[in-house]
Amino acid sequence: MKKPVILINFKAYDTSFGKKGVEIAKQIEKISMEYSTEIIISVPPTEIYRIASEVSLPVFAEHVDSNSLGAYTGSVTPEMVKEAGGKGTLLNHSERRIRIDEIAEAINRSRKLDLDSVVCVDRNELVRAIGTLKPTSILIEPPELIGSGISVSKARPEVITEAVEQIKEFPEVMLIAGAGITSGEDVATAIKLGASGIGVASAVMKAKDPMRVVEEFVRSAKSV
Numbered sequence: 001m002k003k004p005v006i007l008i009n010f011k012a013y014d015t016s017f018g019k020k021g022v023e024i025a026k027q028i029e030k031i032s033m034e035y036s037t038e039i040i041i042s043v044p045p046t047e048i049y050r051i052a053s054e055v056s057l058p059v060f061a062e063h064v065d066s067n068s069l070g071a072y073t074g075s076v077t078p079e080m081v082k083e084a085g086g087k088g089t090l091l092n093h094s095e096r097r098i099r100i101d102e103i104a105e106a107i108n109r110s111r112k113l114d115l116d117s118v119v120c121v122d123r124n125e126l127v128r129a130i131g132t133l134k135p136t137s138i139l140i141e142p143p144e145l146i147g148s149g150i151s152v153s154k155a156r157p158e159v160i161t162e163a164v165e166q167i168k169e170f171p172e173v174m175l176i177a178g179a180g181i182t183s184g185e186d187v188a189t190a191i192k193l194g195a196s197g198i199g200v201a202s203a204v205m206k207a208k209d210p211m212r213v214v215e216e217f218v219r220s221a222k223s224v
């Protein structure tokens, strides 16, 4: 993962899959190329293969299961994500919590497969505990701000600065921040507060013109 990290989490909006999902991914790819900036997208499991085949962006899973291969109906494992063309995974998103032992197992399996792992945490108290597991990155997101349009950068800047302090114990782990990011200013502020980048969903996936929004985010991230 390269700084500034811009991670767009597709979630499960009506724009997140099928033709619309591919269309948004292609628009994001255009901006990524134009500004020579890596943009990571995390997409639903059904879309990993299709989107990874259509664009050159790093495609992440929004979640993986940590069970081994075998008789586990419905599971999506790191091995499957890798084979589908994925480059990494989100873990423990507020909308998809998993246990700490599952997080540890998923990080280790991902690492062995050369997949990046981004572990979401909802509060500062978890940064150290997750940091010891050495994921590629920790994404801190106060849940009450997710999807609110009120950004963590403006409403809870101390969450970012505290997490940035705590992550210093783990120099190989990046700290990114998200929840309610809607403007270029929100992106720039998060980075100025010490984050290595941002995670975002609704401001892009629900936008009339997602390309314009992504362009504003990338410009702001690069301007810091």
Ligand SMILES: O=C(CO)COP(=O)(O)O
Pocket (backbone or CB within 6 Å): 009, 093, 141, 145, 146, 147, 148, 149, 178, 179, 180, 181, 199, 200, 201, 202, 203
């Ligand atoms: O959950 C998020 C990204 O993982 C943030 O969501 P919003 O950008 O919609 O607040």
